Amino acid sequence: MKTVEDLNDNHIDDFYKLIGSNVKKLRNKKGLTQLQLSQAMGLKSVGLVSQSELYLNKQHFNIKHLYHIAYILECDIEDFFKDCFEE
Secondary structure, X not given: OOOHHHOOHHHHHHHHHHHHHHXXXXXXXXXXXXXXXXXXXXXXXXXXXXXXXXXXHHOOOOHHHHHHXXXXXXXXXXXXXOOOOOO
């Protein structure tokens, strides 16, 4: 059986990077800019979106962000987690 002790910080970093990358792909597919997505989320700047898509300074989307983004992009929230658990 797997346990969380099997994970290290690199696994978590890769997890957040992949989620950010998936958000970016889906955002681009919908033809939205980072600014447009940020505004639709009610944010005042693109900082959260731009940094979270790249996982800059360990900035990442939380579950509420992902829920909002899925609603805006009209996709399933599970789309952000594609390929996250492949071995």
